[in-house]
Amino acid sequence: MPLTSALSDAVRRLNLPARRLAMSWWRRQSPSRQDRFATLGPLLSVALFLAAIIAAFWYLRNEENEREAEAVKRDTEVVQMQLRLRLVENQEHLARLARDVVTRAITPQDFGAQAAAFARLRPEITHITWLGPKRERRASVAAAGFETDQLPHLDGEDPSLPNGMLGSAPEAAFQAARDSRQPKYSPSFTDANNATVFQLQVPLTDRSGFSGVLIAEYSVEALLRFYVPADVAARHAVVVLDARDQIIAATVTPMPGQRLARAPIYHEVPMAPAMNGLVLRGQGYRTSIGLISNTLFWMVVALSTLTVWMLLGTWKHMRRRAQVQNALSAETNFRRAMENSMLTGMRAMDLDTRISYVNPAFCAMTGFSEVELMGRKPPFPFWPPDRHDENLRLLHQEMQGRSPAGGAEVKVMRKDGSIFDARMYVSPLIDPKGKQTGWMTSMTNITEAKRVRDQLSASHERFTTVLEGLEAAVSVLSVQQGELLFANRSYRLWFGADPGGHNQLAGQRTERGEDEHLADEVDDYSGLPTQQLTEAGSDPREVYIEALDMWFDVRGRYLAWTDGRLAQMLIATDITVRRRTETLAQQQAEKAQVTSRLITMGEMASSVAHELNQPLTAITNYCNGMVSRVRADTISKDDLLGALEKTAKQAQRAGQVIHRIRNFVKRSEPQRQTAHASAIVEDAVELASIELRRRSVAIHAYVAQRLPTMMVDPILIEQVLLNLLKNAAEAIDNAGLPPSRRHIELRVVPKHTQDLGPNIEFSVTDMGPGLPQEVIERMYEAFYSTKTDGLGIGLGLCRSIVESHQGRIKAENLYNGTAVVGCRFAFTIPVDVSRPESTSGPTHNSTALP
Template sequence: MLSRFDFKGALRRTLTPLQRLAATWWRRQSPSRQDRFATLGPLVSVMLFLAAIILAFWYLRNEEIEREAEAVKRDTEIAQQQIRVRLNENQEKLVVIARDIVTRAIDPQEFGVQARAFARERPEVTHVTWLTNRRDRRASVSGAGFQAENLMVLDGGDPSMPSGNPGTAPEIAFQAAKERRQVVYSQPFTDNNSTSVFQVQVPLIDRTGFAGVLIAEYSIEALLRYYVPTEVAGRHAVSVLDAREQVMASTVTPMPGQRIKRASIVSEVPLAPALNGLVLRGQGYRTSIGLISNTLFWMVVALSVLTVWMLLGTWKHMRRRMQFQTALANETNFRRAMENSMLTGMRAMDMDSRISYVNPAFCAMTGFSEAELIGRKPPFPYWPPDRFEENARLLQQEIHGRSPAGGAEVKVMRKDGTIFDARMYVSPLIDPKGKQSGWMTSMTNITEAKRVRDQLSASHERFTTVLEGLDAAVSVLSVQQGELLFANRSYRLWFGADPKGHAMLAGSQLSRSKDDPDADDEVDDYSGLPAQHLTEVGSDPREVYIEGLEMWFDVRARYLQWTDGRLAQMLIATDITARRRAEEQAAQQAEKAQVTSRLMTMGEMASSVAHELNQPLTAITNYCNGMVSRVRNDAIQKDDLLAALEKTAKQAQRAGQIIHRIRNFVKRSEPQRQASSAHAIVEDAVELAGIELRRRNVAIHTYVAQRLPTLMVDPILIEQVLMNLLKNAAEAIDNAALPVSRRHIELRVVPKHTAELGGNIEFSVTDMGPGLPDEVIERMYEAFFSTKSDGMGIGLGLCRSIVESHHGRIRAENLYNGASIVGCRFAFTIPVELSRPEPSGPALNTAATP
């Protein structure tokens, strides 16, 4: 008997190289892959079996279809041949009759005898007619063999008669026979009896030429009935179709209102020898059921699918088993790696307090090896000698389940004698049967954490000391509960421990009752967050006045997450009462400076004002003296007296208007913003400045754009700015002793829109003076800086303050012609909404001359 090794060697010698290669490849595969291939083999076999069954059914079905198609084609050709033979015989007989007519061997009476014999033997012929070349009927015999006087009459409306209408089938055939001198078959048409027919027309050619035609009309339905063999009609449906594939006649009569569906097997041949567009179609149907309707096929498919499903289920089960095995191995390796890599020490004890397991981290913490700890009972070698009793007591608490939930803080001694702080957590060790088998203890080194905690505690104390020493009030309030979480000394000094102080500073209403239905609008019930975006509140500073304390606070707020996870709001309120009072005093001083500036302006214009008032007063004196003289002399009429009085009143009104405008300009009043028109402001400013301009012989040109929006400004202050700019421009021109061509000022008011400022109205004053040096442009807004020998240096500074108080901008620039300065331009803007224009009058565009 051969040994097992001898048998393997003999088997290896009998294998071919390909088989040995396959065996080597199989041995190299893992067991899981071998199981997978072992499962895929039957699956592939079943799929190949199902494919073979489907191919067999498909092949048999195609064989049947090919046999049926050959049979249909053969029967169609047989029917074509039978009809062709019959039509050829009839055509030959008609040619003989036509020859007798042409040779005058027969007259109409004898023609009737031959035509009756011809029609009686041929049931497919409906009638035989002899027509002249003028379409006159010489004789006509119906299919029954009788003379038909009303048949083929030219004026009778018979569709079978070539009536001369070029669109009818008989007329087309008549013209073709006349031209070709050959036998012609007409296109199919419907006769008086609603029967589908076609004609064969034999031309009559004598010595004089075309003498007429001999017409035989065929019924298509009769051709199929009499000349399609009975066995062919019994096997397949045969029909005649026209050029539009409309069925003219068929061996199968459909049910009324239904159409015959096109068969799956069709064979078509032309209706020879007519060749007039008629097609003979044979139709066949499969006698066996299709592949989809085959019950045996579906049984095979169902069994194959069931087998595949079972194989797939087995494969998935094996795959899940391998996955579970792999997952279990990975989990075991993961837990072992986690235990070996974690910094937390793990220790397991049995019910007798004997150590049964320690991980590498526990050994690394204590310095003892696993062999030195496994199997040891209390006292353990890592207990400090001076803490045996304390550790024994803690161990008894652990065994009896009274260990603190937050763990116990203990001292642990390393093998080298050093001691560190640790925290131990104990939990019962339960086996798979639910029975406790010991205790599991986790230990962490908290020496560094304890040091950090002490440092944090000290840092917290320092931080609290700093906050308590701040002059600003710092408070933190819970958004959901409205609870004051923190308040420093300044807050408690001003508001006590009441959260209402926080609410007053934040501008909210935390004192609102919970039953108030409007309270839901500010807080979201689901998350407890403010309904409005927190960024809308932001950290922008706000100034809040507390009436009870009569103090102003600069309040900055932000949202933060409190130590317990609650959303809280922190406020820092700084006392700015002293600063607010200083600002109020500065505002009062600025108001006084504005009034002083206006008074100074009018003081400088005093001589011009006196000259301006002197004209109407002189005119009034002259008018009064003239009227007194003429009244004394009784040399004045009533109308002249009234005219003189009206002129006197007009001059007095003019003087009053001058005084009224000057009084409104210089009087002291609180700034009052109101809806004002740029047109009116410019008119008042130009009228006041006109006095100074005329005195200095300077012209002014004014342009105000149409449909400017309404300005929300203090008109007196804006007039003061325009007055100052116009007066400065006039002084610059006059001091430079410029010629008349350059002694003019341009005042323009136009709307503008920029990306930086948005919509605004721009007031610009342009002069043709010598301009300003660069060092003056840099310092001209400084207080008490002036280029005039008698100037106080507060005019442009006030102008800038007035414009910026209206949220506008003011700027100055020199105008250049090449490298030389040809003028100066002052411009300031007032913000407005340009989308809502003011319905004003036409643009102010005036020119004033000195």
């Protein structure tokens, strides 16, 4: 309060010269000019109001267009993700089918059965064909609705088969798959059924080299029809464009003879992972009407014009009234010069209560001129409008001779509308003949005398007004009687006049003093230690009221009420919106964590496939060897058992890889539990080793001995470690470093810092090219990424996970002189040293270069 008063006084002192200058200029103006300037204010206000309405319409229209554009972008990216997942899944299945064909695990008849089962579940595939190295067809399976024996044709004219001619989309994909030994997507083309399609050709490579391809032909129209979400198709149109920017498929069908035009709002993304020139475009349309055709806008313009017209008419009327006022003012000034000056206002009335005389002091008090008061009958102009009845009653009492001896205290209204307190004494007016001709009233201003008394009552009113205006519930309850002594408007709105609401907010806690050494300080009425309670500070807590479905932040303290009773005051602030916002933010963070894990595993998909291919290939070789030796009757029981054990071991290894990946990407609620750093590191290294082997990067892990246990969510900490290890491997691989620098060091050691206390530090150090300073400063920003295909949520999510465990994360470059020789990421997790320590010894783990 003292600081606020000081600031208010300072501002008032600074504004005082400007205010005096403005008032001086205003007084120098004539009344007519003052009225003219006063009229300009409403005119300016109307103009500003009209400008604000136009700006608001423009802003709302632009904001709606931006929201529509964002919705189109979001829906287009959702469709892209749906198609990407479907194409990747189909490609992986075809790769497995190709591997079975290469290893001759299936015959053309078996291929037909497996391909038919695969095609039945995928309506977007028109046919699956097995071609030899010279483009001869070995087997072909069509989807539902096509004839297997006729598709594709063998006469060399079918556009779906490679024909050895340049310019053919299937031939271009065939040559690319043959040369690169990688699956390739063809450009879009028109098949024999006049439908727009594109192909995925998976090469068949055995020991002798290229042995053919598997062709899966996709219908672009079927991809849109089956894999564009219904809610997206209902909101926006989704079309597919070829390399010439021609529409080849769409979720909406144009009228015959018309072409689907580009919408004013659209967003284009490539149809990944095909990357064959096909582009997805989401289209939206503006739904808001134009500013010119908005009825509300024209209504505002019309009302503003009408207001301006009325103000101009009022201005003319005020000018005419000013002329009359000038004439009256001249006459009044002349008569005032002849009147004697008196401090007490005098007023005379005749027997009909008509004013017959007023002196200059009375006019000065009321602000009305003599001309304005002479001849006036009740109600008089200096009577406040809301006190006409009371003043009329007092006037009749005076006329009957029953005026109070000490005078009557009344409210008097000045001409400018201000009110002041006055005391009036009334006495009969007797002429020289002794006949009463009227009444004489003397009036004195007692405003200053009442000021002190009014200040006392006003302070109480201000206090009550402030509490009534608070949006927080304020209540005061007598501790002894349980009586609700005060409740503001918010409390009454939520709980009524029931003291039970106070008890609910207080948690029905009343601490009674029972210590004998406080007996002398205990109040006889409440039984509580009054001094200690009133001197105690507030005890903030959050309370949920089930009947209102609301959360409150409650602060309370004990105080002595005005009558000396001990009372408890509570201030309860509604924090329901904040609690719900926190819950929603927590849910969004959990979704982001699962999404990050899915993105990580998606990036590691090829490595995981390679990791699973080794045990599966070993199982196939063991099984084929045992079958051959059993048929030749050249295998003993011990050899057969040994081969079966090796086969089971390889199957268990593949199962462990799948189980580990499934546990990592499985969505679950964050659950903090006691966890050991060694177990988390072991699981993270096991997952990361797949990616590290693919990139030819070695890892050296060290976990210190007897680390204390942590209260964390192991999956989230494992997610952070995996992200840091993957980023380090990518930095080393992308930089093309020699084998001597292709290794990562993972260390887990105990530490103690001043701000966190005891903690465990996880550090990942690589020998890569390091990070630029601007990247270090912005790496934790949302959606900021240095990767061309990155989403920019990895390190930001890592920081959120670490900070949610009250930890810290930082990154720094390693230098040899002025040269950067690596980068080090480290994060810390606080621990409770009172918990039992892990009894496992230090862990040393190294993964050599493959």
